[in-house]
Amino acid sequence: MAVLVLGGAGYIGSHTVDRLVSQGVDVVVVDNLVTGHRAAVSPKAKFYQGDIADQPFMRRVFAENPAIEAVIHFAAFSLVAESMEKPLKYFDNNTAGMIKLLEVMNEVGVKKIVFSSTAATYGIPENVPIKETDPQKPINPYGESKLMMEKIMHWSDLAYGIKFVALRYFNVAGAKPDGSIGEDHNPETHLLPIVLQVAAGKRDQLKIFGNDYNTPDGTNVRDYVHPFDLADAHILAVNYLKAGHESDAFNLGSSTGFSNMEILKAAREVTGKPIPAEMAPRRPGDPDTLIAASDKARKILGWNPQFDDIHKIIATAWKWHATHPNGYADR
Ligand code: UFG
Numbered sequence: 662m663a664v665l666v667l668g669g670a671g672y673i674g675s676h677t678v679d680r681l682v683s684q685g686v687d688v689v690v691v692d693n694l695v696t697g698h699r700a701a702v703s704p705k706a707k708f709y710q711g712d713i714a715d716q717p718f719m720r721r722v723f724a725e726n727p728a729i730e731a732v733i734h735f736a737a738f739s740l741v742a743e744s745m746e747k748p749l750k751y752f753d754n755n756t757a758g759m760i761k762l763l764e765v766m767n768e769v770g771v772k773k774i775v776f777s778s779t780a781a782t783y784g785i786p787e788n789v790p791i792k793e794t795d796p797q798k799p800i801n802p803y804g805e806s807k808l809m810m811e812k813i814m815h816w817s818d819l820a821y822g823i824k825f826v827a828l829r830y831f832n833v834a835g836a837k838p839d840g841s842i843g844e845d846h847n848p849e850t851h852l853l854p855i856v857l858q859v860a861a862g863k864r865d866q867l868k869i870f871g872n873d874y875n876t877p878d879g880t881n882v883r884d885y886v887h888p889f890d891l892a893d894a895h896i897l898a899v900n901y902l903k904a905g906h907e908s909d910a911f912n913l914g915s916s917t918g919f920s921n922m923e924i925l926k927a928a929r930e931v932t933g934k935p936i937p938a939e940m941a942p943r944r945p946g947d948p949d950t951l952i953a954a955s956d957k958a959r960k961i962l963g964w965n966p967q968f969d970d971i972h973k974i975i976a977t978a979w980k981w982h983a984t985h986p987n988g989y990a991d992r
Contacts, residue, residue, distance in 0.1 A: 826908065834852075
């Protein structure tokens, strides 16, 4: 059996490909390299450069790799702030891309898919920690585009029997502990890589977006999860579908929240660098607090995350950033 990983050259996709090949699974990767990096893909995987919405191309990928039994789908845009300015870019690439993909999957009879959803589908949470059954009312187009993908999956399961697992990630941070693959976005907008770019001397200072939120220190609180643990959750989800279980959605987080100020403090401790920071206005689309209830993934998928300590997560990210200040350009 082989697994097709869409977006396998991206941050979380490349960690998942790495984990799959380390377990001896045959992996086929599709990535259009718009945000992904060819160098991030394990040489043990078969690589195709192309777009998931290009149906003739995707038909060829399936035809040339008849062993593909399941798809793991990471190929999407994921920046909250950008989605506020360019919503149609998100509905086209993420939501319409999913429709094109499902049409081909249905045609070729591959009926198992694990895909990246997000905490951003919940919007402003009514309860903390957030449970999978809590209302999903996104406050940005990114979250809306992913919620639409979940709904499309639901109806495609009923109509065509395409079984899915939606994994709703919280904030992903960290790199492979040996420092060989890590986070490389251009432009970078995420908190931890920016903090570490300041530590590495690549930026002058951090701007903290808002200190008047309804949280203990006034800065946003987020729940951080390591891509190594996310990768394992995807592999468990593929096995769950292969065992014939029903479609479902799971939160993936650590169930612990850290404020932006706490992340800065922990990064100063891990790196030993001063990391200058100043307060700045709020960024549109940021909820006060996002913390996952992730016991469902632990109980049903058997997920057992290894990186439960924010200092450990930051240390892996620092190893990557300190040795690759220009990301994959330094490989
Ligand atoms: N932040 C700063 N300064 C920066 C960058 C970020 O203060 O220079 C703050 C943000 O305002 C926010 C926090 O750091 O309060 C985290 O921001 P990120 O951009 O790192 O992450 P987000 O919480 O916006 O979003 C991430 C993913 C989304 C996902 C979401 C779910 O990018 O895809 O987590 O929790 F939906």
